[in-house]
Amino acid sequence: MATTQTHHSVHITHKDHDLDSLQVLPDSYQWVQPDLFPSLQQHSTPLSDTLPLIDLSLPDAPDLIGKALRTWGSFQIINHGVPLSLIHAAQSSAIDLFALPTPYKLKASRTPGTFPGYGIARINSFFPKRMWSESFTIMGSPLEHFRHLWPHDYSKRCDIMAEYDRELKSLCGRLMWIALSELGITREDINWAGPNEDFKTCNAATQLNFYPACPDPDRAMGLGAHTDTTLLTVLHQNNTRGLQILREGRQWVTVEPVAGALVVQVGDMLQIVSNGLYKSPFHQAVVNRTQKRLSVAYLFVPPENVEMSPHKKLLNPTQPPLYRPISWTDFIRIKSNNFDGLSCIRVDVKDEKQVKVG
Ligand SMILES: C=C1C[C@]23C[C@@]1(O)CC[C@H]2[C@@]12CCC[C@@](C)(C(=O)O1)[C@H]2[C@@H]3C(=O)O
Ligand SMILES: O=C(O)CCC(=O)C(=O)O
Numbered sequence: 319m320a321t322t323q324t325h326h327s328v329h330i331t332h333k334d335h336d337l338d339s340l341q342v343l344p345d346s347y348q349w350v351q352p353d354l355f356p357s358l359q360q361h362s363t364p365l366s367d368t369l370p371l372i373d374l375s376l377p378d379a380p381d382l383i384g385k386a387l388r389t390w391g392s393f394q395i396i397n398h399g400v401p402l403s404l405i406h407a408a409q410s411s412a413i414d415l416f417a418l419p420t421p422y423k424l425k426a427s428r429t430p431g432t433f434p435g436y437g438i439a440r441i442n443s444f445f446p447k448r449m450w451s452e453s454f455t456i457m458g459s460p461l462e463h464f465r466h467l468w469p470h471d472y473s474k475r476c477d478i479m480a481e482y483d484r485e486l487k488s489l490c491g492r493l494m495w496i497a498l499s500e501l502g503i504t505r506e507d508i509n510w511a512g513p514n515e516d517f518k519t520c521n522a523a524t525q526l527n528f529y530p531a532c533p534d535p536d537r538a539m540g541l542g543a544h545t546d547t548t549l550l551t552v553l554h555q556n557n558t559r560g561l562q563i564l565r566e567g568r569q570w571v572t573v574e575p576v577a578g579a580l581v582v583q584v585g586d587m588l589q590i591v592s593n594g595l596y597k598s599p600f601h602q603a604v605v606n607r608t609q610k611r612l613s614v615a616y617l618f619v620p621p622e623n624v625e626m627s628p629h630k631k632l633l634n635p636t637q638p639p640l641y642r643p644i645s646w647t648d649f650i651r652i653k654s655n656n657f658d659g660l661s662c663i664r665v666d667v668k669d670e671k672q673v674k675v676g
């Protein structure tokens with residue numbers, strides 16, 4: 319595993335494989351698991367845990383969420399208020415998109431240096447082998463791309479994605495206040511939640527991930543282990559298993575698909591704000607021999623140029639800040655060249671003494 323960007327371009331070209339048509343796993347896709355997690359091999363006793371499933375409509379939800387965030391950095395929620403019909407409509411547009419012939423999809427390719435559009439995940443560039451997946455990223459309106467993909471039928475699909483963005487943004491605002499309140503941080507303590515204190519000033523991307531059925535799933539990887547750069551990621555997976563979360567740095571735990579549930583994960587930015595009390599979990603997506611898999615990830619990020627830093631309410635002489643202040647714009651730039659972006663902004667012991675706490 320390289321720590322700086324060395325490997326593949328993240329743009330799909332005509333020369334790339336059409337994964338659906340392959341009967342044998344090409345060498346370029348034969349995954350080599352990075353030696354990132356040495357303790358994975360050392361422990362023989364499995365942790366027989368499942369990711370907490372929380373009913374957001376119940377009064378004990380905030381308490382359970384606080385606990386899940388401090389232990390797993392993740393949980394699943396039901397009764398979250400996002401209409402299931404909308405989730406299914408977004409998912410069905412994603413299925414239609416990836417089913418289009420490759421030359422069509424290439425018309426909506428990401429252009430170098432930008433995120434929106436069709437291609438492979440940014441993190442491909444850090445790994446020596448290719449991942450068994452394709453993706454489409456939506457930031458703002460997908461109109462220009464959708465017009466190429468569905469010249470006669472783009473408008474309704476744009477409306478669905480706009481509605482998905484509104485609903486998920488509002489859910490993320492709710493979840494942000496729960497996560498912060500559980501740390502004792504109140505509305506008076508945050509000055510970047512926007513005029514209505516609902517985090518509507520935050521930005522987001524909707525990432526559609528598609529994992530075709532794979533002829534040799536044990537030797538391939540859908541999406542390699544990574545942490546998200548976000549504040550929060552809220553993910554819907556279809557009814558096919560694949561998402562795995564690294565538990566206590568030592569065991570991959572499969573997140574069981576639950577109809578209508580959404581998986582919530584802490585991202586690096588919330589790890590910074592919480593001064594490491596909430597940790598962004600490593601996660602990966604494995605693939606399947608017979609079933610294709612689809613996930614829709616909502617990546618909720620801070621306003622572009624506001625500096626995020628460990629919240630001062632969480633700091634004291636024995637708990638000094640672990641990270642230096644950084645904006646989303648600067649941090650995503652660091653992460654585009656460094657796999658472990660958080661280590662690049664960690665305050666080391668000698669600097670800690672110089673940082674004023676309080
Ligand atoms: C908001 C974002 C998070 C993301 C980078 C991006 O600007 C848009 C794509 C996102 C995504 C989705 C798949 C996994 C991930 C690591 C990647 O390669 O692209 C995340 C990025 C991230 O969290 O850094
Ligand atoms: O497909 C999945 O379950 C994981 C997707 C993911 O990690 C992401 O989009 O960041």
Ligand SMILES: [Fe+2]
Pocket residue numbers: 544545546551601
């Ligand atoms: Fe992710």
